[in-house]
Amino acid sequence: MGFDTKNEDLQTKLDEQQKVIDDYTNILKRLQADFENYIKRVEKEREEFANYSNHKLVAKLLNIVDDFEKALDVTKENKEIANGIEMIYKQLNKILQEEDVVAMNAIGEKLDPFKHEVIDIVNGDENDVVVEELQKGYILKNKVLRPSKVRISKCGGKE
Secondary structure (H helix, E strand, O other): OHHHHHHHHHHHHHHHHHHHHHHHHHHHHHHHHHHHHHHHHHHHHHHHHHHHHHHHHHHHHHHHHHHHHHHHHHOOOOHHHHHHHHHHHHHHHHHHHHOOEEEOOOOOOEOOOOOEEEEEEEEOOOOOEEEEEEEOOEEEOOEEEEOEEEEEEEOOOOO
């Protein structure tokens, strides 16, 4: 009987140790999952920060794009100057496209307060339709970077 009792005691201790091992294994798995989630969250935050940083820089560049467009309109008579300005303008637009900046085309669209900033209202056949784009709006990575400044029509609107 001594041998069986000793065997049972050893089996009990072995079972207790196995339970401790299982507990530590579960804790380790949870820690590993938490760490992997942490890595994903930090990577996402880093990407969002980079996008935000780009957002601020690109928003400032859009004013330069506007100035180039105005300069192109003014210098149409002087082909050499117009060609130089147009070349720089195209390079700037290429950089913006590489950064996923897309110009919006607002004319003919129904007013969307997230995409359009109403500057003026004119009398027209349809309500809340953009009839003129006073300043281009832009989208960066599917978010409105700058809303289009627009003139909209209203039935019975001001003239």
